[in-house]
Amino acid sequence: MTLRTLWHLALAFVFISPIVACSTSSTTPPPAPPGPMLWAANVGASTSDGALQGLNFYPSNMTIDVGDTIAWTIASTNPHTISLFPTGQGPAPGPPDLAPHGGSTYDGTTLTSSGLAPKTTVYKLTFTKAGIYKVYCLIHQPEMLGTITVQVAGTPYPTTQTQYQTQGAAASATDIANANSSLAQFPFPSGGTQVAAGIAPGLVAGPPSNSTVLRFINGPMATASTVTVSVGGTVTWANESNNEPHTVTFGIAGQPFPTLNPFGPKIGGSTYDGTAITSSGVIPPVPGPNTYSLTFTKAGTYTYRCLIHDDDSGMIGTVIVQ
């Protein structure tokens, strides 16, 4: 949670607490229900370096009243969406819709979405009709799914904001720990020429996990991001996650890394000598094909990136050709 979010939360409590205090101290007539509440939740979780990620809403289930607002904060280096569909509908197959939709209220009748939201984004939505609603991250569904139960205004709340924060913190810590544990599943010879482009609990077999590692690794640890080959050697990358697409993208040696569409097509052939941009294009998690190979024909030290996870999450690797 960012400082800014904490500040917003603090403000919310300052304004809401006196109303509750006054209403509970009165005698007759019965206390009026407190005014609309502002609730807070986190979206995603990550270590500060972006290597280990939790993919969920924290907490994932909340019960509020009509008129209340939820402020979701993107708490990970990995971007997400906060998306609600008309009741009875859900995400369509195919690439995720990353555009924002709808306004600041939701009543179960209109597609309402934050669109692609990077870290520290705060997305607020006021719920105006009682019902049970699903909230999706369109990038990480089906595993990233929450439920918002909206009660009739004035109904007592089953859970406090403090309890939600405790639940969310526990769930995100579990997901980060599971991401860390998945490193031990590295399926190739450690230090060899096979590199995992991302890894997750269950690997590509799935089902999609709420944890993932955004790193190129050639051994069972997040820091093993360098691979060494001889001239003429071939490196093969495999997306070993069940929940994140990745790319393996080389720029031109000695030049600034180019700006490229993260979801653009494959560039170049099966060899690399540092003189031309060469990219796998998107390597999907499932159903694949989830591998990409390059043969290195000139000595040098080459860095490469996942175009989807390089900036904030630091998914960058090195190939040393000697």
Ligand SMILES: [Cu+2]
């Ligand atoms: Cu990636």
